[in-house]
Amino acid sequence: MGMCKPSGGISKQIGRVGDLKTTGEPNTRKDLYNEDGKLIQQRWYGSDGNAIWDRDWSHGGGEHEWPHDHSWDWTNPQHPDRPAYEDEYGNKTNSSYC
Ligand SMILES: [Zn+2]
Structure with a gap:
């Protein structure tokens, strides 16, 4: 298992960045x-259902290395970083x- 295949499974969504x-569903x-x-x-969701990790493969806003990751900081729950x-x-x- 591990984080690549979280215990709660992987689902697909069709859409756009954002x-x-x-x-989401925990784990x-x-x-x-x-x-x-x-x-x-x-996007990975933790045991409380909050987003904990992103791997971005494409988005606007300047030059980036692809893919790249973002962590989620819920210190301020109203405005997670x-x-x-x-x-x-x-x-x-x-x-x-x-
Ligand atoms: Zn990004």
């Missing part, structure tokens, strides 16, 4: 595809997630 909800992953079938975002991930070696994705 469509994934910030909360699941949601993969967002656009109308052309291109993977654009993956989504800081960009980077490890000490400069990796933009966290292999412990997938």
Whole structure:
């Protein structure tokens, strides 16, 4: 199992960037595809159903390495933060997630 295949399973959604909800079924992953079938975002939900991790494959807003990850910071539940991930070696994705 592990984070790549969360215990609650993986589901697909068709839509656009921004469509994934910030909360979902606990211990699941949601993969967002656009109308052309291109993977654009993956979101992991934790045991409380809050988003805990994103892997972005495509979005606007400047130059990015693809894919790259964001963690979720729920310190302020009204305005959760989504800081960009980077490890000490400069990796933009966290292999412990997938
Ligand atoms: Zn991003």
